[in-house]
Amino acid sequence: MRLRVGAATDVGQVRKLNEDAYTVIPRQGVFVVCDGMGGAAAGEVASQMTIETIQKVLTSNDNNIPAPAANPSGYLARTERLAEAVRESNRAIYELAQEDRKKAGMGTTFVGVWVEDNIASVAHVGDSRAYLWHGDLMEALTEDHSLVEAQVKAGVIRRDQVEESKVRSVLLRALGQEPQVQVDVSEVPLRPGDYLLLCSDGLTRVVPDSGLARAIAILREPQRICNYLIDTANSRGGPDNITVVVVQVLDSFWQRLWDRLRG
Amino acid sequence: MAKLILKFEDRVLKEIPVGAGMVKIGRVPDNTVMIDNPAVSSHHARVFRDGDAFVLEDLQSTNGTFVNDNRVTRHNLSNGDVIAVGKHRLVFERGAQEEAVAEAAPSEEAPVLPELGGTVFLDTKAQRELMAKIQAQAAAQGGQPAAPTAKTAVPGAPPPAPARVGVLTVLSGKADQAEYRLETATSVIGKSDTALVRLKGWFKPKLAAAIARKGETYTVTPLGGKTLVNKQPLTGRYELKDGDVLEVSGLTLQFNLQ
Numbered sequence: 001m002r003l004r005v006g007a008a009t010d011v012g013q014v015r016k017l018n019e020d021a022y023t024v025i026p027r028q029g030v031f032v033v034c035d036g037m038g039g040a041a042a043g044e045v046a047s048q049m050t051i052e053t054i055q056k057v058l059t060s061n062d063n064n065i066p067a068p069a070a071n072p073s074g075y076l077a078r079t080e081r082l083a084e085a086v087r088e089s090n091r092a093i094y095e096l097a098q099e100d101r102k103k104a105g106m107g108t109t110f111v112g113v114w115v116e117d118n119i120a121s122v123a124h125v126g127d128s129r130a131y132l133w134h135g136d137l138m139e140a141l142t143e144d145h146s147l148v149e150a151q152v153k154a155g156v157i158r159r160d161q162v163e164e165s166k167v168r169s170v171l172l173r174a175l176g177q178e179p180q181v182q183v184d185v186s187e188v189p190l191r192p193g194d195y196l197l198l199c200s201d202g203l204t205r206v207v208p209d210s211g212l213a214r215a216i217a218i219l220r221e222p223q224r225i226c227n228y229l230i231d232t233a234n235s236r237g238g239p240d241n242i243t244v245v246v247v248q249v250l251d252s253f254w255q256r257l258w259d260r261l262r263g
Numbered sequence: 264m265a266k267l268i269l270k271f272e273d274r275v276l277k278e279i280p281v282g283a284g285m286v287k288i289g290r291v292p293d294n295t296v297m298i299d300n301p302a303v304s305s306h307h308a309r310v311f312r313d314g315d316a317f318v319l320e321d322l323q324s325t326n327g328t329f330v331n332d333n334r335v336t337r338h339n340l341s342n343g344d345v346i347a348v349g350k351h352r353l354v355f356e357r358g359a360q361e362e363a364v365a366e367a368a369p370s371e372e373a374p375v376l377p378e379l380g381g382t383v384f385l386d387t388k389a390q391r392e393l394m395a396k397i398q399a400q401a402a403a404q405g406g407q408p409a410a411p412t413a414k415t416a417v418p419g420a421p422p423p424a425p426a427r428v429g430v431l432t433v434l435s436g437k438a439d440q441a442e443y444r445l446e447t448a449t450s451v452i453g454k455s456d457t458a459l460v461r462l463k464g465w466f467k468p469k470l471a472a473a474i475a476r477k478g479e480t481y482t483v484t485p486l487g488g489k490t491l492v493n494k495q496p497l498t499g500r501y502e503l504k505d506g507d508v509l510e511v512s513g514l515t516l517q518f519n520l521q
Contacts, residue, residue: 035382037382037384074446074447074448074476075447075448075449076447076448076449076457079448105384107384117451117455117457117469117470118470118473118486119449119451119473134499134500135499135500147385147393150394150397151397154394154397154398154400154401155401156397156400156401161264161358164264169382169383170383170384170385171382171383171384171385172385172390174382174384177384177386178386178387186448186477187448187449187475188475189449189473189475189484189486190484191484191485191486191499191500255487
């Protein structure tokens, strides 16, 4: 399995600062998008801190994280490690926010995948999203931790009313807000031809899921997809920072050769 | 948001959102709601927002505009009002959202929320109170909570203990166990040493297929080599049903929920 990756971020048309942050570590199959919040540049600090923590924890070779022998949660050790890295980021931001009054209240969303051996481990907190595109079908891998999502689930508002909601920006979960955070995780097998898309809400607020799917179906090349989506979001007002990471899953060279030889 | 539901003899024809703009009802195409019927005047009536109220106005139509069977020239619409134009009916729905939002986050409460560059976070305590309100609202409206799918039920939390677990029973072929219980989120079939169902042999794929679990839903994704379900080659993701027979690289397995 090979991965082809595209990534882009933009401040948008309204904000002065870009508080989003992302990292792509293709060799390790790690991809992360964070959307920071908190005034006076503190949001930028929170999202950047998370990226750094993730890089540090996941690329360190000391496998200090105990491999769960019994694996009680039912997830791969890799998935657990990703979730633990997110919780570690949460603690780091929370502690800094407690020490530094100027940074009080800073926080960030998190969406990240770790792809290895055709299985993607997905972790998320907040309203940044991950999607899987396969065979022209766009599947949401995450569910926003937002008030409007909770209202939709409770049946108080309909999904098509979300856009006009006054409480659209209210998050129910974010990193750095409380000493502990609940991290949603899942696992999804990947096939050659699949695409993963990670993004901040600056994209999904102005481009519907169908628009994301169409961009992938037509453009195909990850970096072109990212550039196109950033342009589209900006042309629709760019109300917030926009970040998008696209990962294309490809057959490995040997796999293709092998398949051809075996007919 | 408020809307009008256009009906003809109990059939819903369409839904028209009523926002800031004017909704014009009449027989000719420049109307928002065109009703092509001789009983309808070319410009028959209109609906618009006036402050907090939604107003229906008859535009001196020939056959009149009726609300709940009373002829009106101007009327402040209430939730559930039935507007009759010719033989067509327009049901007015105020929409839950305005009230919902107003109740969920009353303006006097809003300043209490920390303002964080547009995005706002609710701490656990505030959340619990708010969620309780939302639940109460949903109950008051008789709103059915959207049926939680396996995925929404507990994303992230350790998978719940659902009543049933998928089991693969070996029907034929060489395997190291007679049956495999699919208890984890992902189970792999292949030569890989992380595989649950271990294939042995030179020409077996490292990863033949992966089975993902969401509650009681099991989806198989073919990854390498040839995989058949009920004798049909598998080309994409497939949701396993009780009794399905999987053939993976010379191994025949039956899937059952137990």
